Amino acid sequence: MEELIQKALSSSNKVSNNSLIEKIIPVGGGCIHKAWSIHFQNGKRVFAKSNYIDNINMFKFERECLSVLKRFANESYICVPATLDLISYQNISILFLEWIDLKQCKQNVLGKGLALLHKSSSEWSKKNFGWEEEGFIGSSTQTRGWNSNWGEFFVNYRLRPQLLQAKAWGVKVEDYEDVLIYLSSYLNDHQPKISLVHGDLWSGNCGCTKNGLGSLYDPACYWADREVDISMTKLFGGFNREFYKGYEEIWPLNKFSKDRTDIYNLYHLLNHANIFGGSYKENSLKILKDLRSRV
Structure with a gap:
C-alpha cells in the first residue's frame, strides 16, 4: 500500500509541494478506512486515508463536510483539517488531509468552539433541514434530502431508513409507526433553529490540538437541530464538565433538551445495531419501548 500511495502522490503537487517522501507510517484507530502518516523531506506531515475506489463517495462526502465545517468554524477556537487532495489510483482512492497534532485538554475550548459553530451557522438563514448529497454515517448511507419541518425530516430521513435496515434482525417498521408519528409531531413542535452539525460527534471524532484549540474531524454533516451533536456526546462518554460548561457559556441549551437526547441517539x-449487532440491538429496542410510553 505504501508503494501505491507514493505512486499516487507522484501525480499531484498539492500534497507534496514537490518534496520527496521520507516515510509512510500506518495509523491505527479506524475501522472503515486504512490511515497513514506521511512524512516529507521538507518537514511537512500529512494524514492520508485509503479505501477501495468503489468507496470514493465516502471521501467525497467527507471532503464536502470538512469544507463546510471550516467555513463556519471560529479559528480562534476550532481547527478543522484542510483537505489537500483526493486521488484515485488503480483500484484505490486516497484522501489527503492536513496533519493535526492532538493532545489531552480540559475541553472548554472545544465546547465553546462547537457552540460558536452551531450559532454562526444558524444565522445563515437556512430554510430547510437536511443535506444535498447522499452521505454516510460510519459505513451506512445517510439519506439525502430536505424538509422545512424538523420532526418530519428526522423521522423520515434519519430514523425510518435505519428502522427499515433493522428488518434484517427482526424489527418491523410498521410496528413502530405510532412512535414515529408521535416523534414527528413532537419534534415539529420543537422546531429548532437550523444549524450545521458535525453529525457523528463521539470522542473519537474530535479533540484538542497541541496549540490549545479544539478540533473536529470525521464528520457526517447535515443541517439540523444542534442538540443532535450534544446528545451524541452523551452516548459513549468522553466529554467532561468543561466541555458542556464552555458550550453553555456561548449558547445555552433549551431546558427541555434532555427530553430529546434518547430520540436523537436512537x-x-x-445504525450501530445494523452494522455491529450485539447490545446495540437491545439498547435500540429499549429506547423504542421507552418512547412508546410517551405516545
Missing part, C-alpha cells in the same frame, strides 16, 4: 444506536 439514530446512532440503530
